Amino acid sequence: MTLSLTDSPAFSWKFLESYLRRYDVHAARHLELLGEVRSRLEAFDLGRNADRAASFLCDKDVSREGEAAAGSGRLAAAANMAEELERLRYQLLNERAAALGEEDLRATEELDRIYARLVDRRTPDGRRARRLLWNPDFARDAVERLEQSLDPALPLEALTASARRLTEEHFAPESGDRPGKGGRHRVLLYAPLYLSNYCVNGCVYCHFRFDNPMPRIHLSPERAVEEAEYLVARGMRHILLVAGDYPQLTGIDYYVSVVDALRRRFAGQWTVEIAAQSTASYARLAAAGVLGVTLYQETYDLSRYAVLHPRGPKTRFDRRLETLERAAEAGIRRLGLGILLGLAPAAEDARTLVRHALYLRQRFPHCTLAVSLPRLHRPPEGFAVPHPVDDATLVRLYCGLRHALPDAELVLSTRETASLRDYLAGVCVTQLSAGSSTAPGGYGDRAAGRAAAGGEQFPVNDERPVEEAAQALRRQGLAVVWESA
Ligand code: SF4
Known part of the structure; x- marks a missing residue:
């Protein structure tokens, strides 16, 4: 269609x-x-x-x-x-x-x-996401490829081998800090830089939710530069700025001043994972030099979404659903989308995610799509993960995305263990965060040898320093790159 x-x-x-x-x-x-x-x-x-x-x-x-x-x-x-x-x-x-x-x-x-x-x-x-994303005739072939990947009758070895072939076909590097051997693909390493963990929303699964008692930290542009210094010194060039949603502290003027301060000090690629903005605000971010916007729908199941997001601006499902369209219309070139595994039946959400990606691809063929499947591990007390996803299913889901979206970047965070991340990077993942702290000011604490002040969004399961994570990829023959093309 x-x-x-x-x-x-x-x-x-x-x-x-x-x-x-x-x-x-x-x-x-x-x-x-x-x-x-x-x-x-x-x-x-x-x-x-x-x-x-x-x-x-x-x-x-x-x-x-x-x-x-x-x-x-x-x-x-x-x-x-x-x-x-x-x-x-x-x-x-x-x-x-x-x-x-x-x-x-x-x-x-x-x-x-x-x-x-x-x-x-x-x-x-x-903007027609509401009409198309739940339409079974839209992106039917791609959704079928995803479904075939999830079929337990298909041996995992055959599935991962074909996902690896597709990844190499689309992501074998033309250049990198170490060219891949035998056509292995390249993997971009990036780092999150948390700016603020204040949040007015009540997402029941998130440590940053407004009523969770935890240390709250908000970085000035100067402190954001200090955090970036730590990352840049470790080779990072592609940095994702992350913040909770707290309009009094993290309005568009704040983000523009942070990006201005960072760009005055460092060359590099800056992307954001922040609250959904208006088209006009995305235009300001694009003008300030922001390359990409990441925003996960969390779940595409409307009734579950309402229960999981009981308070704050994030209750507005449709405004969130169209966020990446507003960003692209405003000139942002890299769009990051995903679902939070554990909140709803994974296969159902993954089908809609694939339709969403292909819908964005049709509307904005010039944009790069980056798709992620973060998985809930240790949510805040009082919230039990309703639809846990095991490792084998996670692997099938990533392979399914590769078959459905052969040229999309697939992203994996440090929520997962080192061994699983290395394995999936060898199969189909093309972007990995590394050496991450998920608390504002976390890198400064490390640099000063201080114990972390707390305030993390989620626990990190791969705690390897950046260079160790990079070496593990190179040992597989993968090419590590620090900036996206
Ligand atoms: S998921 Fe995002 S919006 Fe929701 S509480 Fe956490 S930081 Fe706030």
């Missing part, structure tokens, strides 16, 4: 007005907004007249000076309208989630088409 293009320049204003009157508790304000947007679009044909209007929201090439210059008059007004329209769309998706039907999908897709026109969005397709 292919995605349909935004097919008609005519918008269904009457339908939207009627829909809002019936379902929107803030209909009065939003009807007014719709009127303003309509006048705006009718007054200026944004695309044809090259009036860039709010396009700076979605154009990574526009500098922040340009953005500042645009921050007045009608351009700012269009940008504000676009942001309000985006918020309205998610409000409707959130409020109608339990009974989302064809009419709701039509209304939210129509709002997306209007939004796209308002911001002069460059990608031809609209």
Whole structure:
């Protein structure tokens, strides 16, 4: 099934007005907004007249000076309208989630088409994840390849051999710090840098959740630079900035100032794993030099998602679901997605994950996809992992992803043991974190020889220093690289 293009320049204003009157508790304000947007679009044909209007929201090439210059008059007004329209769309998706039907999908897709026109969005397709990710006809072949990999009747040796072949076909290095032997693939080593463990959300499986008594730490940009110094001294060039969701401390201005400070001091590749942002905020991150955004849906099972995420902004399933689309529309080039194994039946979630990846691939063919299957090991007290996944199933799932998504980066963290990580790196994983601390300030503690202050997000099971992890990969003939192409 292919995605349909935004097919008609005519918008269904009457339908939207009627829909809002019936379902929107803030209909009065939003009807007014719709009127303003309509006048705006009718007054200026944004695309044809090259009036860039709010396009700076979605154009990574526009500098922040340009953005500042645009921050007045009608351009700012269009940008504000676009942001309000985006918020309205998610409000409707959130409020109608339990009974989302064809009419709701039509209304939210129509709002997306209007939004796209308002911001002069460059990608031809609209946001349609809700319609496609649970459609068994979408990405059917890839999902079948995943399912075949999970079939216990298929011997593990045959499965891993074919996953290895596919990985070598797509990831044999052209260069690296040590070229692979006999066509072995390359593995990128990266490190997380935790900025803050304050969080307003209540994800029941996470040590950072708001009501878990633990040391809370928030790094200034200067301390983030100190943490990065520790990592860079150990060869790291690709660093993932991680933080909980605490709007007063970790707003977009904070992230931009951290990235600015890091980029002034180090060359390198900076990616983020932070709370879901608006398209406009992702545009600021892209302009600041952020290469990638990672955000896991955790589970695609809507009813389980609601139980597992009882509080905070993360309760909004659909806003989270479309996060990577907002990031890509804003100019981010590397998209990281995944599920947290243990929360829901793994095969079911993995099927939807594959559809999600292929949906993103269709909308954003220029982006690199990086897919991960983090597994819950030792959750906070009081939470029992409802759907544990054993090692053999984890291996089958990773091989299944390789068969379904042959050219996607597959990522594995230090949640897993050294031996399992080395094994999976030899089969199909192409990106490994190494030498990780999952607490803000954790590298500074190590550098000073201090005991960790606590505040980790999850326990690390592979505690090898970076160089030891790299040597283990080289012994398998794999090429270790420190930056992605
Ligand atoms: S999973 Fe993320 S959003 Fe949820 S409590 Fe942990 S840090 Fe906060």
